Amino acid sequence: MRRGWQVAxxxxxxxxxxxxxxxxxxxxxxxxxxxxxxFPFWLSAIGIGLTGxxxxxxxxxxxxxDAAVEVLPSRQAAxxxxxxxxxxxxxxxxxxxLGFRLTMLPFIAGLLLALGARSLLAIALTAxxxxxxxxxxFYYWLKVPLPIGALGI
Amino acid sequence: MDxxxxxxxxxxxxxxWQNLVFALIGCVLGTLIGVLPGLGPAAGTAILIPLTFxxxxxxxxxxxxxxxxxxxxxxxxxxxxxxxxxxxxxxVTCFDGHQMAKQGRGGTALGIAAIGSFVxxxxxxxxxxxxxxxxxxxxxxxxxxxxxxxxxxxxxLVTGLAGRSLLAGLAMAVLGLLIAMVGIDPVRxxxxxxxxxPSLYDGVGFIxxxxxxxxxxxxxxVVGAPTRQVIATKLTSLLPxxxxxxxxxxxxxxxxxxxxxLGLIPGVGAIIPTFVAYVLEKRxxxxxxxxxxxxxxxxxxxxxxxxxxxxxxxxxxxxxxIPSSPTIAVLMGAFIINGLTPGPFLFQERPDxxxxxxxxxxxxxxxxxxxxxxxxxxxxxxxxxxxxxVCVGTLLFCIxxxxxxxxxxxxxxxxxxxxxxxxxxxxIDLPIAPLVLGLILGPFIEKALRTSxxxxxxxxxIFFTRPLCLGLLIVGALILLGSALRLAPAEVRKASAD
Numbered sequence: 001m002r003r004g005w006q007v008a009x010x011x012x013x014x015x016x017x018x019x020x021x022x023x024x025x026x027x028x029x030x031x032x033x034x035x036x037x038x039f040p041f042w043l044s045a046i047g048i049g050l051t052g053x054x055x056x057x058x059x060x061x062x063x064x065x066d067a068a069v070e071v072l073p074s075r076q077a078a079x080x081x082x083x084x085x086x087x088x089x090x091x092x093x094x095x096x097x098l099g100f101r102l103t104m105l106p107f108i109a110g111l112l113l114a115l116g117a118r119s120l121l122a123i124a125l126t127a128x129x130x131x132x133x134x135x136x137x138f139y140y141w142l143k144v145p146l147p148i149g150a151l152g153i
Numbered sequence: 154m155d156x157x158x159x160x161x162x163x164x165x166x167x168x169x170w171q172n173l174v175f176a177l178i179g180c181v182l183g184t185l186i187g188v189l190p191g192l193g194p195a196a197g198t199a200i201l202i203p204l205t206f207x208x209x210x211x212x213x214x215x216x217x218x219x220x221x222x223x224x225x226x227x228x229x230x231x232x233x234x235x236x237x238x239x240x241x242x243x244x245v246t247c248f249d250g251h252q253m254a255k256q257g258r259g260g261t262a263l264g265i266a267a268i269g270s271f272v273x274x275x276x277x278x279x280x281x282x283x284x285x286x287x288x289x290x291x292x293x294x295x296x297x298x299x300x301x302x303x304x305x306x307x308x309x310l311v312t313g314l315a316g317r318s319l320l321a322g323l324a325m326a327v328l329g330l331l332i333a334m335v336g337i338d339p340v341r342x343x344x345x346x347x348x349x350x351p352s353l354y355d356g357v358g359f360i361x362x363x364x365x366x367x368x369x370x371x372x373x374x375v376v377g378a379p380t381r382q383v384i385a386t387k388l389t390s391l392l393p394x395x396x397x398x399x400x401x402x403x404x405x406x407x408x409x410x411x412x413x414x415l416g417l418i419p420g421v422g423a424i425i426p427t428f429v430a431y432v433l434e435k436r437x438x439x440x441x442x443x444x445x446x447x448x449x450x451x452x453x454x455x456x457x458x459x460x461x462x463x464x465x466x467x468x469x470x471x472x473x474x475i476p477s478s479p480t481i482a483v484l485m486g487a488f489i490i491n492g493l494t495p496g497p498f499l500f501q502e503r504p505d506x507x508x509x510x511x512x513x514x515x516x517x518x519x520x521x522x523x524x525x526x527x528x529x530x531x532x533x534x535x536x537x538x539x540x541x542x543v544c545v546g547t548l549l550f551c552i553x554x555x556x557x558x559x560x561x562x563x564x565x566x567x568x569x570x571x572x573x574x575x576x577x578x579x580x581i582d583l584p585i586a587p588l589v590l591g592l593i594l595g596p597f598i599e600k601a602l603r604t605s606x607x608x609x610x611x612x613x614x615i616f617f618t619r620p621l622c623l624g625l626l627i628v629g630a631l632i633l634l635g636s637a638l639r640l641a642p643a644e645v646r647k648a649s650a651d
Contacts, residue, residue: 004581005321011326013568019331019346026338026345033607036338036345039599044270050324071580081576083567084373091552092565104552108545115376115541126542130549132289133174141206144557 002058004071009055016047083114099149100139104131163508166211175212176513178204179219180520185218187227188532189543190370193240194224195479195589197368198551202360202487203557210491211506215513217487218467218516221480222274224505225423225463226521229266229456230532233259242423242459245431249444256447260529264391265401265449266456267525271462273409275516280413281468282511285500288472292497301315301601302625304594307419307475309629312587313636314430322636329591330598337594340603352563353545359486359593361555363566365571366578367479372544372578375611391526393449394612399497401453406433406458415458416465419477426462427455443579448534462516471507474597481591486593490558494597615651 026037045127073081091107109127118124138144158255167174182204186197198220205213228243233250246266253262295303312322335346336356345351393401408430415426434454436443444451466477475494476482488495499507524534555568608616617623 001581007581008577008581008583015328016331022346026343029611030341033611034603035340036343039602040331040334043327043334047327047331050320050327051192054318054320054324057318073377073580080376081373084376084459084544085573088369088548088552088569088572092569093555095552095562095565104549108549111545111548112541115348115544117539117541120267122542126545129545132370132602134549134553138203138553142204144203144430144553145560146449146553146557147560147562152211 001070005058006055009051009058012051013048013055016051020048023091035128080115084111085112087114095135097149099151099153100146101135101153102133102149102151104134107131156282159286159508160282160512162505162513163510164515166505166509167215167512169630171338172212172509172513173516175216176207176219177520177524178515178524179216180223180275180517180524183220183223183225184230184521184525184528184532185223185225185535186241187224187240188230188535188536191366193480193510194221194228194548195363195483196371197224198480198483199360199363199486200368200547200554202483202490203550203554205487206490206557210479210493213491214484214487214506215517218510218513218518220519221484222460222517223521224461224495225459226270226456226479226525227532229459230263230268230529231536233262233266233452234533234536236636240423242427242455242462244424245427245455246452248431249446249448252445252447253449253452256392260391261393261397261449263529265393265397265453266478266527267522267529268393269401269405269408269453269457270460271518272405272524273412273457273459273510274464274521275515276409277413277416277461277464278308278514278553279510279516279563280420281471281514285468285472285511288355288468289497289500292473293501294623295497296619297601298619298622299314299625301598302616302622303473304475304598304601306595306625306629306632307469307473307477307630308587308598310421311477311590312584315633319633319636322584323633325584325585326591329588329593330595332362332475332588333592333595334599339600342618343370346489350352350563352561355559357567357592358558358564360558361568362571363479363483363486363589364551364555365573366567366589368547369568369572370575370579373572374579375540376544391529397449401449402452404430404450407433408454411454412458412461412463413465416462416477417468419469419475421462422478423459423466426458429457430454460518460574467511468504470635471499471511472497476590476593479586482589482593483544489593529592585601 019040022036023040027035028041029039055067087107087110092105092109094103107125108130109123112126135146139146182201198217201220207214223522224240225242226238228238229246230241232238232246233254236242236247236251238247250262253259276507308326312326313319335353337354338345344354359377411430412426415421431451433452434450435441466481469475469477470481476485493499493503551568552565555564556562556566575585605615616626
C-alpha cells in the first residue's frame with residue numbers, strides 16, 4: 001500500500017503544481033480586491049505543501065500505509081473491472097450517435113455476459129427493460145430528456 | 154407558536170397525496186439501496202437524483218430525503234442476514250444481529266431494528282423542529298467572514314475525522330476545493346481552468362463526480378469481490394418477547410440520545426454514534442458476555458443511534474448550510490440543482506419548502522416502520538439477486554444521472570474518470586469524504602472569503618477582529634490540532650494492531 005500512497009502523492013503534487021502555474025495566469029488581485037486567481041493560487045500552494053509533507057512522512061514511515069495490503073487487484077477482478085470501464089467508455093461514446101435505447105441494449109447484455117450471468121432469457125429481458133423500458137419511464141413519464149440517435153430510436 | 158404554525162403548514166403540504174407518494178417511493182427505493190450490498194446511501198441517493206428532475210422541488214427533496222433515511226435503515230437487513238453491512242453505519246449491527254439470525258431470531262433482530270430506527274428518527278426530528286429555527290435565526294446574523302470561518306470549521310471537522318492521515322484528509326479537501334474552482338469565476342465572471350473546453354464553463358458537475366467516486370468506484374470494487382452466503386432464518390416472529398422489550402427499551406433511549414447529539418457535529422459520520430451506543434450498552438450491561446453472541450441491546454442501541462444521527466445530521470445542513478457527510482452533501486447538491494441554497498436564508502425565503510421537508514421526516518419514519526415490518530421477507534429475498542444485475546442496474550442509473558442533468562455526454566466522461574480515481578482512492582484507503590465536501594463547499598467558501606476581503610480592502614485582519622469569526626477559527630484550529638494528535642503515528646500503529 002505504501003507504493004500506492006507514493007504514487008497518489010506524486011499525482012496530487014502534479015495536479016497542484018499544474019493548478020499553481022495555471023492560476024498565475026489569472027489576476028491574483030484587482031481594483032475590487034482578490035482576483036479570480038487568488039483562491040486557486042493559495043489552494044494550490046497549500047496543496048503542494050501538504051503533499052510534500054505527506055511524501056516526507058511516507059519516506060520516514062510516519063503515515064500508516066500497510067505494506068502487507070495488496071494495492072493491485074487480482075487478475076480476475078482486474079479483468080472484470082476492465083470490462084466495466086470499457087463498456088462504460090463505449091456506451092459514453094455511442095450515447096448520442098446511437099441514442100439511449102440502442103446504446104443501452106448491448107451495454108446491458110454485454111456487461112451481464114462479461115460479469116458471468118448465464119441465463120440468456122434473463123439477460124435479454126433485463127437488456128430490453130433497462131434500455132427501452134427505462135427510456136420510456138424517464139423520457140415519457142418523468143420528462144427527463146434522453147438522447148435519441150440518428151436512426152430516430 | 155410560529156414554529157408550530159409552520160410545522161402544521163408543512164405537514165399539510167407533506168400530507169398531499171403527491172408528496173406522500175414521493176415519500177413512499179423514496180422509502181422503498183432507499184431501503185432497496187440499503188439492502189443491495191455495495192451500494193451505499195451516498196451513491197444510491199446520487200444515482201436516483203434524475204428521478205426528481207421534473208418534480209417540483211418540494212416533492213423532489215421529500216423523495217430524496219426519504220431515500221436517504223430509507224437507505225440508512227436498509228443496511229441493517231444485510232447486516233443481520235449476510236453479516237455484510239449495506240452501509241458503513243450498519244457495521245455494528247453485524248456483531249449481534251447476525252448472531253441472532255444464526256440462532257433463528259433474525260426476524261426479532263430486524264423487528265427491533267425497525268422499531269429502534271423509528272423511535273430514533275422521530276425523536277431526532279422533534280428535536281430538529283425545536284432546535285432548527287433558533288439556530289437559523291442566529292446564523293442569519295453571520296456576515297461573510299463568519300460564514301467563511303464556519304465553513305472552514307465544517308470542512309475541518311470532516312477532514313479531521315476522515316481516514317488514517319490528517320495530511321491526506323486536508324490534501325483531499327484542498328483538491329475538492331480546487332476542482333470547484335473550474336468554470337466561470339462567480340465574482341468576476343472570468344473563466345478558470347477551462348482550457349478552452351466549452352463543457353467546463355459550467356464547472357465540473359457535482360453529480361457526475363459523486364456518481365463516479367461512489368457509484369462507479371463501488372461497482373469496480375464489487376465485481377472483484379466474492380459472493381456472499383445469505384442465512385436462511387425464520388422471519389415469522391418480528392416482534393420481541395416481553396423480556397426482550399424490557400432489555401431494549403433503555404438501549405433505544407440511550408442510542409437515540411447519542412445519535413442525536415453526535416449528529417449535530419459535522420464530520421462525525423454515522424459509524425461513530427453506532428459504535429458509541431454499542432460500547433455504552435456493553436459497559437452498563439449486567440451480562441456483557443452476551444454481546445457478540447446475539448444480545449438484543451446490541452442491535453437496538455446502534456440502530457436507534459443510526460437513525461437519530463441521520464435525522465439530526467439535517468440540522469447543520471438546513472440551518473448553517475454545512476453538510477455533515479457525503480450523503481448529506483449529495484442532498485445539498487440536490488437542493489442546489491433545484492436553485493435552493495441550504496442555510497438560514499432558506500427558512501426565510503422558502504419556509505413552505507423547508508417545513509414540508511421537515512414534516513415529511515415524520516411521515517417517512519412512520520412509512521419506514523409500516524413498510525419494513527411486513528416487508529422484511531421481501532427485502533430478504535432481494536438479497537438473493539445475482540450481483541451482476543445489481544452492478545449493471547447501478548451503472549445504467551449512473552450513466553442516466555450523469556447525462557441527463559445537462560444532457561451532456563462530457564459529464565458521463567467525468568463520471569468514468571472519477572470512478573477510476575475513486576476506485577484507486579478506495580484501494581489505498583485515501584479519504585473521499587473531504588474531497589466531496591470541498592467540492593460542494595468550494596464556491597461558497599471562495600465567495601465568503603473574497604467578499605470578506607473586499608469588505609476590508611484586502612486586509613486579512615477582518616477574520617481576527619470579529620469575535621465570533623475569531624472564535625470559530627480557533628475552534629477549527631483546535632479540531633485540526635486534536636485530529637493531528639489523534640492520528641499521531643504511535644497511536645495509529647497501536648490502533649491498527651488492535
